[in-house]
Amino acid sequence: MSFDARLLEFGDDLRREGMALGTSELLDGFAALREVGWTEPVLFKEALAATIAKSPEDRRIFDLVFERFFFRAAEAQALERGVREGEGDGAAGGDADEGGELDFDALRAAVEAAVRAGDESAMRDLARLAIAAFGRRGEGSGVLGVDVQRIRRALGLKSEPGSVRAPDPGDPPAHVPLTREQIRRFERLLRRELERSQIERTLELPTSRPLNALDRALPSGPLQDLAAVHRVVAQLKRRLATQGHEARGHRKHAHVDVRRTMRASLQTGGVPVELKFRARRPRRPELYVLCDVSTSVTSASVFFLSVMHALHDTFRKMRSFVFVERISEVTDVFERERSFKAVSDAISKDAGVADVSGYTDYGRVWREFIASVEDDLHPRATVIVLGDARTNGRDPRADLFAGVAARAGRTFWLNPEPRLYWNYGDSVISAYEPHCEAYECWTTKQLEEFVKALTRPVR
Amino acid sequence: MAVEPASVEAVTAGLREAGYLPGASTALVAFLAVKLDKPILVEGPAGVGKTELAKALARYLDRELIRLQCYEGLDEAKAMYEWNYRKQLLRIQAEREGEAWDQVHGDIFGEEFLLARPLLSAISTAEPVVLLIDEIDKTDQEFEAMLLELLSDFQITIPELGRIEARTQPVVLLTSNNSRELTEALKRRCLYLWLDYPTPEHELEIVRLHAPEIRADIAARIVEVIAMVRELDLKKPPSIAESIDWARALVLLGADDITPDVFRETMSIIVKHRTDLDIVSERVGLKLGLASSPA
Numbered sequence: 133m134s135f136d137a138r139l140l141e142f143g144d145d146l147r148r149e150g151m152a153l154g155t156s157e158l159l160d161g162f163a164a165l166r167e168v169g170w171t172e173p174v175l176f177k178e179a180l181a182a183t184i185a186k187s188p189e190d191r192r193i194f195d196l197v198f199e200r201f202f203f204r205a206a207e208a209q210a211l212e213r214g215v216r217e218g219e220g221d222g223a224a225g226g227d228a229d230e231g232g233e234l235d236f237d238a239l240r241a242a243v244e245a246a247v248r249a250g251d252e253s254a255m256r257d258l259a260r261l262a263i264a265a266f267g268r269r270g271e272g273s274g275v276l277g278v279d280v281q282r283i284r285r286a287l288g289l290k291s292e293p294g295s296v297r298a299p300d301p302g303d304p305p306a307h308v309p310l311t312r313e314q315i316r317r318f319e320r321l322l323r324r325e326l327e328r329s330q331i332e333r334t335l336e337l338p339t340s341r342p343l344n345a346l347d348r349a350l351p352s353g354p355l356q357d358l359a360a361v362h363r364v365v366a367q368l369k370r371r372l373a374t375q376g377h378e379a380r381g382h383r384k385h386a387h388v389d390v391r392r393t394m395r396a397s398l399q400t401g402g403v404p405v406e407l408k409f410r411a412r413r414p415r416r417p418e419l420y421v422l423c424d425v426s427t428s429v430t431s432a433s434v435f436f437l438s439v440m441h442a443l444h445d446t447f448r449k450m451r452s453f454v455f456v457e458r459i460s461e462v463t464d465v466f467e468r469e470r471s472f473k474a475v476s477d478a479i480s481k482d483a484g485v486a487d488v489s490g491y492t493d494y495g496r497v498w499r500e501f502i503a504s505v506e507d508d509l510h511p512r513a514t515v516i517v518l519g520d521a522r523t524n525g526r527d528p529r530a531d532l533f534a535g536v537a538a539r540a541g542r543t544f545w546l547n548p549e550p551r552l553y554w555n556y557g558d559s560v561i562s563a564y565e566p567h568c569e570a571y572e573c574w575t576t577k578q579l580e581e582f583v584k585a586l587t588r589p590v591r
Numbered sequence: 592m593a594v595e596p597a598s599v600e601a602v603t604a605g606l607r608e609a610g611y612l613p614g615a616s617t618a619l620v621a622f623l624a625v626k627l628d629k630p631i632l633v634e635g636p637a638g639v640g641k642t643e644l645a646k647a648l649a650r651y652l653d654r655e656l657i658r659l660q661c662y663e664g665l666d667e668a669k670a671m672y673e674w675n676y677r678k679q680l681l682r683i684q685a686e687r688e689g690e691a692w693d694q695v696h697g698d699i700f701g702e703e704f705l706l707a708r709p710l711l712s713a714i715s716t717a718e719p720v721v722l723l724i725d726e727i728d729k730t731d732q733e734f735e736a737m738l739l740e741l742l743s744d745f746q747i748t749i750p751e752l753g754r755i756e757a758r759t760q761p762v763v764l765l766t767s768n769n770s771r772e773l774t775e776a777l778k779r780r781c782l783y784l785w786l787d788y789p790t791p792e793h794e795l796e797i798v799r800l801h802a803p804e805i806r807a808d809i810a811a812r813i814v815e816v817i818a819m820v821r822e823l824d825l826k827k828p829p830s831i832a833e834s835i836d837w838a839r840a841l842v843l844l845g846a847d848d849i850t851p852d853v854f855r856e857t858m859s860i861i862v863k864h865r866t867d868l869d870i871v872s873e874r875v876g877l878k879l880g881l882a883s884s885p886a
Contacts, residue, residue: 156781160629165780166625168599168619178616181621186632186778188769188785357773405677469828 133169137164142201143305146184149193157184158458203324207263243287247318262287263329289315340483418441418512419450420505420540424519425479426456426492431573432548436518439468451505456477457493459500492522493540494560495529502536509539516544517568521554521561530563548580550574594652596625596810611640611647612797620784621648630742630763632727635786638830641766642725648762649721657761658723659709659729667737671747672711675704690697701753710738713743714757721839723764727777728767735777742780789831791818797831802838812849813838819875820861829861837861 143158160183168175177198185194240263246437262283281392386551392408400406420439440452444466451463462479469475510514515536521528537543545568547554547561554561555574561570596602602625603618621644639798649656659670679699701707705714713722727735741747745757764795765781767773789797795814799805805813813834821828829837837860846853855872862871 152775156779160627160782163627164623167623174615178619179623182616182620182782182784188780189773190633191783191785405680434737464826499652 142197142423145197145201146194149192151185153184155161157186160184169313172383232416236306239537240287244289245313245316247289252317256321256325258403259318259325263325277323280319283322284315284319289318324370376427418508418510418514420509420515421450421452421514422459422501422515422517422519423452423454424456424492424517432518432520434476435548435574436546437520439477451508453501453504455492455497457491457496459497459504461504491524491526492519493526494519494521494550495527495532496522498529498532498536502532506517508520509536511539511541513540513544515540515568516546518546518548520547520549520559521545521564522558523560525558528558528560528563530560530567533564535565537567544585546573548574596622596652598622598793605651606647609647609650609799611643612800613644614786614789614793616786617786620782623822624762624764624782627782628745628760629824630765630781631784632773632781633764633784633786634769635768636788636828636830637768637802638832639786639788640831641737641764641786645721645723645764648764652762654762655708655716655718655721656723657713658718658725661724661726661728661734663729665727665730665734667695667734669708670710670734671708671741672749673706673708673739674700674751675706678725679704681700683761686770693767702752705752710742711747713761713763714747715755715761719765724763724765726768727765728770728773728830732774739776739780742777751771764827778793787861788821788828794834795819798834800836801835803843804842805838809841809846809849810838813841816849816854817861819878820871823870823874825862825867825870826864827862827867855865 137162140158143161144151147153154258161180164183165176168179170176180198181194185191221256239258240452243255243258243262246258339417344553385421387410389408390411393404393406396406397406421443423436423440424434425437444450444452451461452466453461469478495507545561545564547570549559549572551572564570569585571578571585572580573582596605596607599622601621602622603613606621613654619631620631633644635641646656646657651843682704684698706713709722713720715873726737726793727738738785742763745746745760749755754824765777788794791814794817795810797809798810798813802810817829819836840857840860841849841853844853844857844859854875858868
């Protein structure tokens with residue numbers, strides 16, 4: 133197959149992983165390769181990356197797909213020509229057949245040392261050895277991921293739960309637990325080698341699986357595809373960002389500041405040569421978003437957090453809060469972290485949601501919210517509450533909520549439950565509904581409806 | 592005369608000579624940008640040398656650097672062009688009598704009355720330039736849209752004059768601190784370069800280039816400590832610029848080693864938030880104490 137057709141196929145692969153890849157970008161890729169040549173592997177990859185992957189997330193996907201695609205391409209070539217590695221050096225396979233000849237403990241130690249040192253080629257050799265030793269060649273489970281995990285366990289590779297930092301240089305090396313990243317690198321090599329041996333065995337390529345589920349490692353929302361949420365949220369961003377600007381644009385040169393114009397005209401002998409205009413002061417909307425993260429809305433909170441994340445991208449003046457029993461401000465978490473994953477990690481880990489019982493206490497939430505933003509709430513502010521309004525039998529304190537709504541310009545409530553369930557059980561949304569516009573919102577389509585309402589001009 | 596790079600290696604060497612140590616992909620992307628006439632979008636955390644890259648590129652290519660600093664509310668009158676209406680008014684007043692309206696009208700919308708702002712001057716100079724559009728993420732989305740014509744076709748349309756095409760092709764760099772998502776349309780027209788904190792070896796080289804008086808072992812210590820500080824969960828992790836500042840400060844102070852005391856006194860050079868200072872002094876100060884006492 134010709135080279136450019138292969139490259140187009142690669143582009144298709146990237147699109148299937150959800151990257152927005154235009155024809156113009158592919159053309160750029162070709163143009164770039166004309167300049168740097170494609171015999172140099174590093175330049176080849178970097179030139180493609182610079183023209184195709186346009187954000188850190190894209191780059192991550194690009195790297196993964198690149199590896200998969202060109203690795204598989206090499207394998208397919210080898211199959212076509214009937215090359216089999218096992219015939220070349222039967223060493224690894226032979227050892228396993230004889231069994232017991234490998235010293236398992238020595239292997240474990242060697243693997244750990246290599247993983248710790250991050251030595252790529254040593255790890256690859258050891259991965260092969262490990263497959264030979266523990267892999268039960270020929271009778272694997274048939275699912276690569278399962279085999280990889282089984283071998284990892286057999287090798288006794290464990291990462292300290294929750295430790296993702298690099299080891300301290302001060303500590304003696306043997307006591308530092310391996311980081312998750314180090315182990316992941318080894319797992320990747322294991323998977324490659326397993327795939328290779330599988331190809332050799334069956335003489336055909338395994339079907340390529342989408343990366344989404346396995347390698348992207350975004351928190352998975354049970355409600356729906358997270359990518360879909362992000363797409364709508366991206367639309368939302370654009371709508372919110374362009375909202376109201378047209379009015380501002382027309383008004384720009386409408387008001388002549390007479391006083392300043394007269395003053396400036398003194399320079400030119402009283403002839404108003406230079407007109408001075410009133411500075412335009414864009415009215416920036418201010419947002420206050422409160423998000424319920426208690427257990428009753430677990431499935432919806434990923435959705436909600438991604439909405440908050442998108443809002444933060446658009447609004448400079450925005451404060452966000454998460455609450456369970458009490459409320460805590462997470463504005464600076466969102467401002468510091470750009471990636472959604474980092475944000476949700478930070479919030480779940482150390483946002484410090486005071487959570488004693490795990491049950492939402494709306495009354496207390498309103499009281500604390502009012503205490504923390506009382507002076508800042510004004511008629512141009514918009515308050516958005518994301519929650520199911522289930523108070524677990526506690527007092528809803530609608531009077532406090534009414535106070536919030538009265539002070540703010542507009543108040544919205546997004547409820548992740550179908551309207552049918554509202555006000556059944558401990559849901560008290562009817563107490564709040566008179567004071568705000570309530571929307572059911574658990575799909576991206578409903579989110580769009582809400583966006584329309586939100587961006588309606590303020591009167 | 593402007594330099595025309597021949598290969599990626601030539602760009603690497605040239606940038607080095609201009610006082611900038613490029614990473615692996617930096618030189619490649621710069622080379623492609625010159626060859627393909629495409630703008631580069633440079634993203635990355637603050638202080639990893641995004642702006643510096645543009646300056647070095649201008650020095651290496653021997654071109655003038657035109658810089659447009661973006662901010663919220665930047666509009667085309669400040670970025671592209673503006674009609675010099677004072678001059679236009681004077682022109683009308685000076686020749687009030689005896690001239691047909693058509694003539695005056697044709698006259699006052701000529702290039703003579705145009706004030707070129709950075710974007711217009713970047714494409715209308717006689718010699719090719721390097722155009723740096725700094726912190727594009729600070730502007731509104733409308734401004735991005737306005738840039739599109741310039742970035743893809745290197746031309747600007749002025750309603751009264753028509754299309755102004757580029758006399759020379761500038762090398763364009765856009766930098767962004769990634770504080771908001773840029774539009775797809777803009778990204779599509781650019782080559783993408785992500786600059787991250789450098790590897791320790793690379794950073795060591797950079798520090799020694801910019802603070803040549805520093806002792807090798809202290810420079811190594813600096814890089815090591817900075818890497819340690821970046822690991823912490825800080826509001827603003829120290830950038831390359833801060834490592835260089837710190838190295839210079841230590842040279843001035845004549846420090847022999849980074850002891851906990853020295854560190855505590857000079858810490859404010861690398862960490863610039865009240866809360867960050869507390870975290871760093873607690874975590875790193877302790878580590879330094881442990882590391883230096885047995886040695």
